[in-house]
Amino acid sequence: MYEVPRKFPTTVVGSYPKLPPASRALKLRKKGEISGEEFRRLIEEAIRDVVEDQLWAGVDIISDGEQSREDMVVYFAEIMEGYTPGEWVKIFDNVYFRKPIIIGPVEWTKPMTLEDWKTAVKYSQGRPVKGILTGPYTMLEWSFDLHYGDRYEVIMELAKALRKEIEALVEAGAKYIQVDEPALSTRPWREEAEMLGEALKVMLSGVEAKKIVHICFGRIEKILPYILDYPVDQFDFEFKNSDFRLLPYLKEYGFNKELGYGVINVHSLQVETVEEVKEAIDRIMKLDILPPEKIYVDPDCGLKRLPRDIAKMKLKNMVEAARLAREEW
Numbered sequence: 001m002y003e004v005p006r007k008f009p010t011t012v013v014g015s016y017p018k019l020p021p022a023s024r025a026l027k028l029r030k031k032g033e034i035s036g037e038e039f040r041r042l043i044e045e046a047i048r049d050v051v052e053d054q055l056w057a058g059v060d061i062i063s064d065g066e067q068s069r070e071d072m073v074v075y076f077a078e079i080m081e082g083y084t085p086g087e088w089v090k091i092f093d094n095v096y097f098r099k100p101i102i103i104g105p106v107e108w109t110k111p112m113t114l115e116d117w118k119t120a121v122k123y124s125q126g127r128p129v130k131g132i133l134t135g136p137y138t139m140l141e142w143s144f145d146l147h148y149g150d151r152y153e154v155i156m157e158l159a160k161a162l163r164k165e166i167e168a169l170v171e172a173g174a175k176y177i178q179v180d181e182p183a184l185s186t187r188p189w190r191e192e193a194e195m196l197g198e199a200l201k202v203m204l205s206g207v208e209a210k211k212i213v214h215i216c217f218g219r220i221e222k223i224l225p226y227i228l229d230y231p232v233d234q235f236d237f238e239f240k241n242s243d244f245r246l247l248p249y250l251k252e253y254g255f256n257k258e259l260g261y262g263v264i265n266v267h268s269l270q271v272e273t274v275e276e277v278k279e280a281i282d283r284i285m286k287l288d289i290l291p292p293e294k295i296y297v298d299p300d301c302g303l304k305r306l307p308r309d310i311a312k313m314k315l316k317n318m319v320e321a322a323r324l325a326r327e328e329w
């Protein structure tokens with residue numbers, strides 16, 4: 001088994017650029033022109049290459065690159081019971097997505113991420129692969145509910161359903177489980193943060209794996225005091241893209257869980273240099289917030305919007321910077 005470095009382990013948040021076999025598989029499936037077997041074959045080819053890129057860069061804890069997920073909510077809604085495809089909704093200038101509709105009790109009926117996770121494990125040469133799923137808050141926020149009529153009830157039912165996915169991953173051997181909650185920071189209020197905390201208890205209590213919550217962008221400092229007692233081992237936040245604005249707040253609130261420390265800008269084509277990433281690591285160390293054992297070095301968010309060669313280089317420089325930091329701290 002691969003030994004993850006004790007200090008400044010490196011990891012990824014999850015998504016990776018869609019590689020050609022995966023794009024092809026998804027396109028053909030949309031048109032109904034592909035068999036289940038052929039779809040799996042193409043996805044496996046893509047995941048193998050994603051894993052190889054991460055191994056080449058030297059990342060310690062890797063992912064399957066979410067190659068079969070076109071969208072982080074729709075993907076799960078299409079497999080879970082209780083959902084029906086919805087209308088197209090505009091989320092950014094030119095980005096539309098189909099907001100799924102809850103029309104009945106949400107239920108987990110079969111594993112949704114397990115097969116891709118297993119495929120990544122097959123090629124990972126013993127490096128741990130994170131099990132990654134979209135959290136109940138984001139599933140709630142980015143769907144329409146026509147069945148429950150009560151947000152608290154929806155989120156708790158989603159949490160129960162998603163817990164089964166986590167159990168399937170852990171049963172198969174996943175040692176790291178990450179719940180992605182990009183939607184939380186779009187409503188950075190105490191009640192919202194506390195509601196997710198309750199849902200996470202349902203989802204994660206007693207789960208024997210390292211438990212991580214990833215929250216992207218937004219004003220995390222506003223909710224920080226209300227999320228610190230979440231039943232997780234690690235919070236993963238972006239820092240690079242907001243010029244490390246959150247660091248003093250971590251200090252102020254006595255943050256003492258593990259931290260996924262985002263040091264790579266996933267919206268910029270410019271590859272961070274080794275020195276630049278090393279400086280970012282020095283910066284948090286000088287503030288004396290956490291020991292190096294609790295700092296996981298990773299990109300701000302998923303890498304899916306970058307060209308593959310840039311994503312690869314960014315990871316490689318990040319890994320090299322973490323290696324240098326280990327010698328120093």
Ligand SMILES: [Zn+2]
Nearest residue numbers: 215216301302
């Ligand atoms: Zn993110």
